[in-house]
Amino acid sequence: MACVLLFGALRDLAGWREQIFDGVSDLDHLHSDIARLYPDLAEAISGPGVQVAVNKALVRGNIILSAGAEVAFLPPMSGG
Amino acid sequence: MSVTVQTDVFDAGAALSAFSLGLPDAGGVVSFTGIARNDGDKTEMLELEAYPGFTEPWIEALVKEARARFDLIGAMVIHRVGPILPGEAIVFVATAAAHRRQAFEGADFLMDHLKSRAPFWKKEHGPGGARWIEPRQADYQDLTRWTAEQTPR
Secondary structure, three states: OEEEEEOHHHHHHHOOOEEEEOOOOEHHHHHHHHHHHOHHHHHHHOOOOOEEEEOOEEEOOOOEOOOOEEEEEEOOOOOO | OEEEEEOOOOOHHHHHHHHHOOOOOOOEEEEEEEEOOOOOOOOOEEEEEEOOOOHHHHHHHHHHHHHHHHOEEEEEEEEEOEEEOOOOEEEEEEEEEOOHHHHHHHHHHHHHHHHHOOOEEEEEEEOOEEEEEOOOHHHHHHHHOOOOOOOOO
């Protein structure tokens, strides 16, 4: 299982901040589960400028998710 | 070196005084305070969100890079999260170096990266509702100043 965290506009779009996805083996698998349950969110997280962090480290491409992995989808950032 | 992400309102003057103490090797201290703008009554409140456990290490790595690149003796970053009212400080950066140019450039570098690269998300609440703010093109443009070939001074 993986714990998915959403930030910024992605959270408002989905209407939730945190959700557990059971039985996902890798990021592609997680993405297809999200696409099945939340097609709008799946499209948004594939959009330009959205970064992915697994266990608080940025990743690119597909990677295997260990049990209990934390997967955060990070839309374009803007501080100060 | 000090990095703080906090919800509490802070006094930028007090932060600068605290930072400036105990830096006998510093020839100059530079600070920048970013303030939430009212923007002609368009902004009633800003709401800043961070990713706890991710945002702080990200800023610490940025400060480390700035220290090495500009030979800084010290650096301090304070960034607010949560609701922020117009007139309140949202970000504070201070740098100390042996010479002024390094301190100015270190603070400038830190702010350019905090503005459009640091893991924060900013929502503007106004009379017409709320909207998420993304960096302006000019903010991204500012970043290229630190990657483009340095022009001779």
